[in-house]
Amino acid sequence: MKKDRFVYPVLILLTISFILIINLSCTNRNNDPENRSKLVDYNTKATSLLKKKPDSAFIYADSAKINYEKARSRAIYISDTLLQATIDLKLGELMLNKGNLYTSEKYLWEAVEIFDKGQNNLKKGEAYNLYGSLVCDRGDIVKSQQYLFKAYACFDNTDHFSAISRICNNIATNFKAQGSKKEALAYYQKALECAVKAADTLNIASTLINLGVFYRRSFPDSSFIYYNKTLALALPGKNSMMQIIAQYNIANLYFDQNEFDKAKVEYFKLLEICRSEKNVGGIARIYTGLSAIHSKQGNYPLAEKYLTDAIALSDSVGDKKINLYTLNELKLLYTKTKSYKKALDLSLIIKDKGDSMLELEKQSALHDIEMLYQTEKKDAENVQLKLLLSNQQTKLRYGMTIVVLYILFTLGISFLFWRLIKLYRQRSIAYLQLVNKYKHESEQLSQLRNVKHADLQTVNEMETIQGNQQLLSQLIELYLVEKPYLDPKLKVETIAEKLNCSQKAIAAALKAYKENTFPSFTNRFRVDAAIAMMEDPAYNHYKIEAIAKNSGFGSKSNFYDTFESFTGVKPTHYRSYKDSLTSIVSYSE
Secondary structure, eight states: OHHHHHHHHHHHHHHHHHHHHHHHHHHHHHHOHHHHHHHHHHHHHHHHHHHHOGGGHHHHHHHHHHHHHHHHHHHHHTTOHHHHHHHHHHHHHHHHHHTOHHHHHHHHHHHHHHHHTSSOHHHHHHHHHHHHHHHHHTTOHHHHHHHHHHHHHHHTTSSOHHHHHHHHHHHHHHHHHTTOHHHHHHHHHHHHHHHHHTTOHHHHHHHHHHHHHHTTTTOHHHHHHHHHHHHHHOOTTSOHHHHHHHHHHHHHHHHHTTOHHHHHHHHHHHHHHHHHTTOHHHHHHHHHHHHHHHHHTTOHHHHHHHHHHHHHHHHHHTOHHHHHHHHHHHHHHHHHTTOHHHHHHHHHHHHHHOOSSOHHHHHHHHHHHHHHHHHHHHHHHHHHHHHHHSOHHHHHHHHHHHHHHHHHHHHHHHHHHHHHHHHHHHHHHHHHHHHHHHHHHHHHHHHGGGOOHHHHHHHOOOHHHHHHHHHHHHHHHHHHHTOGGGOTTOOHHHHHHHHTSOHHHHHHHHHHHSOOSHHHHHHHHHHHHHHHHHHSGGGTTSOHHHHHHHTTOSOHHHHHHHHHHHHSSOHHHHHHHHHHHHHHHHHHO
């Protein structure tokens, strides 16, 4: 009994001593300057890697992840749970942006659990917001909204407007996915108000882009306005990702309206920017847009090539989001072209890679494609069986029919092609004759300025006609030397002042020649100037609008109408075929 009386106090003392030693050890590790210094170094290095070039973040993401994990291990070693949770948030966000949802969930859930126990509402709200975004990407909109509203409550009644703006954007996007357009629009507007209060350019741009996407199907004109406002925020040399996203969405709007040429122009502009900045993820996304255009136009091989290139690029930088999206687009393309075997193989790859789709949706899509593939196999077997059962005579008759039809088709196409060539040559000859006739008339007009006074008397001794000829000669000299016709707003009053004569005298002189009106006389010189520029190789890069402006025309439509009325051909046709007209005529002769 006496022994037992001493044993229990001794055990209690030993336990207390052990706890004190452990706490002392942790305190020493926590206060160790070397541990703190290493932790700060790792954290700073990881953050600087991501800030080094935000538009190409995936290039540096792996290095940043390594440094964050080192900092996290150090935080765990010194038992600093709050710091660990802060780093967990950064790691979770990094993995979320890369599309690694399972890894992201591991870090973000740890951060949520740690901050849930504390009193730091701002960090707690940040953790809820990121976790809500993650759950949204996993496809659970209801659960996502629960966490996002928790995050909103943490920041409510604070002046952290940037954080509130980000949360409101996420809430609005979820409402949009649920079809609640009124609520979505209300939160987008609140997100924009908070971003403006915080003078947060990136959040303003993000909200404007979201609003553009919101109106994409219903009011595309409004979408254009929001995207152009986003472009106006982008500073030269900065915010290039903001500019890329806005222009990408503008290209998508052109695609929606079947303006494929305009969409291609926008995509190729973006492609140059992304290549210059080595933005591999951006290039991959643009390839998906180009693929959609070629798919719509029926060029399936080129559409497939763009998608396979996009998959390779997104794989090279570990961008899982774009990779899964592109794989799914390629699967849809294979389904559209009835390549069900390829679509089924791709679905299995997506199933292994993807963790963002709901399991039920994945299984359903996989089952549908497998059924289509099996149906295709059975149809092919039935066709083959019918062919084997067909006798030799039927095959021969069928083959002869095909040959005859092919010959008739070839002859028909050849005849049509010959007729088109003949018509084209005849039209080109007519065009050339019209242009030569016009040039001849212009040369005659230019030669009038060289007619001398003595000659004029021999031509016509009438005093009135002589005066008209002299005035016309002076008018032509003025137009050839000073070129007043290059002024789109030229009026007859200006010319009358320069020649010191009346407007009626000019009208009489022009009528005595061939030109009925002053505008017709002026437009002839303008057309001459336009033809001279179109025939000069130095102006090959000029657009038709620029040539019209430099020739003195006030508008494109006026230029087109006047040019055709004088020459008999449209300016675009003349410019396109000016080099081939002569050769066509000589060949036909």
